[in-house]
Amino acid sequence: MSATPSAEAGAVRAQAENWQAFPDPAGHFGRFGGRFVPEALMAALDELTEAYDQARADEGFIAELDGLLATYAGRPTPLTDAHRLTEHVGGARILLKREDLAHTGSHKINNVLGQCLLTKRMGKTRVIAETGAGQHGVATATASALLGLDCVVYMGEEDTRRQALNVARMRLLGAEVVPVASGSRTLKDAINEAMRDWVATVEHTHYCIGSVMGPHPFPMMVRDFQRIIGVEARAQVLDRTGRLPDAVVACVGGGSNAMGIFHPFIPDTGVALIGCEAGGDGVATGRHAAAIAGGSSGVLHGMRTFLLQDEFGQTQVSHSISAGLDYPGIGPEHALLHETGRASYRVVDDAAAMAALALVARTEGILVAIESAHAFAGALDVARELGPDATVVVNCSGRGDKDVDTAARWFGLLDDAGAAVDVDPRG
Amino acid sequence: MQSRLDERFTAAREEGRSLLVGYLPAGYPTVDGGIAAMRAMVAAGVDVVEVGLPYSDPTMDGPVIQDAADAALRGGVTTADVLRTVEAVAATGAPTLVMTYWNPIDRYGPARFAADLAAAGGAGAITPDLPPEEAAPWLAASAEHGLDPVFLVAPSSSDARIRLVAGISRGFVYAASLMGVTGTRASVGTHAADLVARVRATTELPVAVGLGVSTGAQAAEVAGFADGVIVGSALVKVLVDAQRSGVGDAAALDGIGRLAAELAEGVRAPVPASA
Numbered sequence: 189m190s191a192t193p194s195a196e197a198g199a200v201r202a203q204a205e206n207w208q209a210f211p212d213p214a215g216h217f218g219r220f221g222g223r224f225v226p227e228a229l230m231a232a233l234d235e236l237t238e239a240y241d242q243a244r245a246d247e248g249f250i251a252e253l254d255g256l257l258a259t260y261a262g263r264p265t266p267l268t269d270a271h272r273l274t275e276h277v278g279g280a281r282i283l284l285k286r287e288d289l290a291h292t293g294s295h296k297i298n299n300v301l302g303q304c305l306l307t308k309r310m311g312k313t314r315v316i317a318e319t320g321a322g323q324h325g326v327a328t329a330t331a332s333a334l335l336g337l338d339c340v341v342y343m344g345e346e347d348t349r350r351q352a353l354n355v356a357r358m359r360l361l362g363a364e365v366v367p368v369a370s371g372s373r374t375l376k377d378a379i380n381e382a383m384r385d386w387v388a389t390v391e392h393t394h395y396c397i398g399s400v401m402g403p404h405p406f407p408m409m410v411r412d413f414q415r416i417i418g419v420e421a422r423a424q425v426l427d428r429t430g431r432l433p434d435a436v437v438a439c440v441g442g443g444s445n446a447m448g449i450f451h452p453f454i455p456d457t458g459v460a461l462i463g464c465e466a467g468g469d470g471v472a473t474g475r476h477a478a479a480i481a482g483g484s485s486g487v488l489h490g491m492r493t494f495l496l497q498d499e500f501g502q503t504q505v506s507h508s509i510s511a512g513l514d515y516p517g518i519g520p521e522h523a524l525l526h527e528t529g530r531a532s533y534r535v536v537d538d539a540a541a542m543a544a545l546a547l548v549a550r551t552e553g554i555l556v557a558i559e560s561a562h563a564f565a566g567a568l569d570v571a572r573e574l575g576p577d578a579t580v581v582v583n584c585s586g587r588g589d590k591d592v593d594t595a596a597r598w599f600g601l602l603d604d605a606g607a608a609v610d611v612d613p614r615g
Numbered sequence: 616m617q618s619r620l621d622e623r624f625t626a627a628r629e630e631g632r633s634l635l636v637g638y639l640p641a642g643y644p645t646v647d648g649g650i651a652a653m654r655a656m657v658a659a660g661v662d663v664v665e666v667g668l669p670y671s672d673p674t675m676d677g678p679v680i681q682d683a684a685d686a687a688l689r690g691g692v693t694t695a696d697v698l699r700t701v702e703a704v705a706a707t708g709a710p711t712l713v714m715t716y717w718n719p720i721d722r723y724g725p726a727r728f729a730a731d732l733a734a735a736g737g738a739g740a741i742t743p744d745l746p747p748e749e750a751a752p753w754l755a756a757s758a759e760h761g762l763d764p765v766f767l768v769a770p771s772s773s774d775a776r777i778r779l780v781a782g783i784s785r786g787f788v789y790a791a792s793l794m795g796v797t798g799t800r801a802s803v804g805t806h807a808a809d810l811v812a813r814v815r816a817t818t819e820l821p822v823a824v825g826l827g828v829s830t831g832a833q834a835a836e837v838a839g840f841a842d843g844v845i846v847g848s849a850l851v852k853v854l855v856d857a858q859r860s861g862v863g864d865a866a867a868l869d870g871i872g873r874l875a876a877e878l879a880e881g882v883r884a885p886v887p888a889s890a
Contacts, residue, residue: 214748224717224744226675228769228794230776370681376672383674388795390771487718487744488672500694501722502671 215404220520267424279576294586296327302413320375321512322354324398329363399442400519403490414448438583441513445585464566466508467537477506557586620786633838638847640667642692660879668715677798705736729756739763770806781818800827834881
């Protein structure tokens with residue numbers, strides 16, 4: 189890093205008219221990204237990059253993926269006018285991109301169908317995946333069942349307890365779920381364990397990374413597989429309202445649903461792109477998962493990005509009520525979007541997210557995932573800030589069935605023994 | 616100018632043997648306990664020491680080194696403690712390298728780390744997750760302070776990548792002999808000799824083989840075709856087992872000494888490589 193961040197950001201901004209230029213051939217998004225992995229994995233990453241480059245130019249591959257997205261995953265997902273939320277915020281039109289209606293209940297299926305098809309194309313027979321909340325693990329187990337691949341999912345031991353139902357789901361789908369007892373026993377340690385598996389099995393195994401993170405080509409490839417969200421949303425908004433929205437809002441852990449919906453809007457400089465990081469107990473408490481608001485530049489899991497670390501470069505444990513956002517880093521392209529100012533990132537803490545979850549359930553009849561509830565909490569603020577003439581698109585990235593237990597306990601709807609308690613979640 | 620590592624490898628070649636490189640993490644079981652263990656292995660015949668910098672996310676390490684690193688971090692080990700360890704071990708005269716994931720150096724500042732490592736008497740650093748493509752700042756800092764930057768090749772490396780890695784390495788090239796994480800193995804693997812031969816085809820640098828070596832017999836086998844034999848997990852396991860069984864520090868150091876002596880004997884009795 190010879191140039192100062194701000195000078196480099198200026199240079200990057202100057203070329204930013206062509207966002208398709210990112211990443212560069214070595215996987216850099218400005219000063220972020222790259223490939224910080226052991227040499228043993230370099231050949232596999234080269235092979236994957238080449239296979240992906242060929243596949244994305246192959247009409248047969250594209251047609252097969254599009255076919256699965258349409259006839260299996262349920263795409264396109266609808267754009268829903270959230271009339272009562274619009275009323276609630278004083279008039280700004282709120283439109284919901286309904287990834288919660290995709291097969292397996294979140295946007296994760298878009299990426300895994302692409303990567304699992306690519307796995308078969310490379311002649312590999314086994315996929316491994318990490319999962320936090322279980323959404324990516326369930327999606328990978330699903331695509332593996334569909335395409336006849338062996339599937340092993342690594343999940344922090346702590347998360348297997350928090351998300352026991354998703355563990356059962358994955359096992360029903362034929363996947364092996366391995367609880368990871370090392371380190372903090374959460375998502376970052378599941379990634380560590382998946383990388384340890386991969387380096388020993390790379391000849392026949394593909395590591396199906398679930399977010400826009402990790403070494404090149406993953407941040408680019410996962411973004412490309414998730415772009416369908418933004419491509420559809422952009423066309424749907426234009427069709428519905430006759431113009432582009434004023435803002436697009438999404439939650440950000442690693443950042444795949446956000447990158448997917450943001451990317452097609454990046455050239456539309458009048459559209460504000462707003463990511464919502466998980467604030468946990470609040471950034472000031474140190475117990476949060478906000479890599480941009482509370483982190484610094486460093487290297488983790490094969491990429492340079494913003495991450496939560498101490499003064500010695502040791503990763504700090506993240507905290508969020510949402511297992512899916514409970515990650516100490518963020519995808520490198522988000523780091524670039526932040527540094528160039530093309531996207532902005534705000535923090536939504538646990539309490540604000542849960543209040544939004546309850547509000548959306550009661551006003552729109554949609555029980556959203558706790559991850560997505562962070563986006564709703566941010567979008568409510570954005571809608572009020574922009575005023576009644578604005579249009580705001582929210583990426584409703586997942587449904588909340590998996591979170592009923594957590595939400596019920598948060599609102600006191602279950603007692604310690606798990607029996608129902610009659611209270612009003614509005615408090 | 617010859618570095619301390621260069622001199623050692625030259626001398627070992629003249630003696631018709633390989634160098635024994637021993638790894639232990641700093642701060643395990645304590646900073647002083649780690650220093651004592653490293654000094655014990657030097658006294659028993661380890662030629663070159665790798666001081667591990669314990670890291671929160673050791674994706675290339677198996678359970679033994681993970682456990683020791685976790686314990687060291689829980690004990691509060693810092694980068695400054697690692698440098699203090701280097702200083703104490705380098706004082707024995709054995710060339711002493713730091714073995715570390717990249718982020719702790721990145722955070723410390725590559726230039727500042729190189730300066731402090733050189734001031735502590737360190738010979739260089741092994742940085743397994745810093746690829747040549749990202750290494751420019753570290754190469755510059757190492758050159759400025761006379762440190763040897765050591766990089767790794769793997770069985771999966773293409774010849775072009777071996778040339779790239781060997782081209783920027785100094786001191787020696789680290790050949791990771793098998794596809795996998797650190798840990799002891801029943802056999803060293805058939806890839807090792809092939810890999811060493813492929814590296815030799817591209818560079819005059821010595822080649823040291825690591826991953827999986829745990830016994831004197833394995834050390835002798837690897838010494839038959841490599842300039843250096845690197846042992847990590849087997850040594851760390853002696854300390855971890857001693858901690859678990861509570862046999863006491865003296866017994867742990869005895870154990871380190873016995874294993875290091877066995878390995879040192881192995882590298883002095885190379886088994887000629889079968890053709």
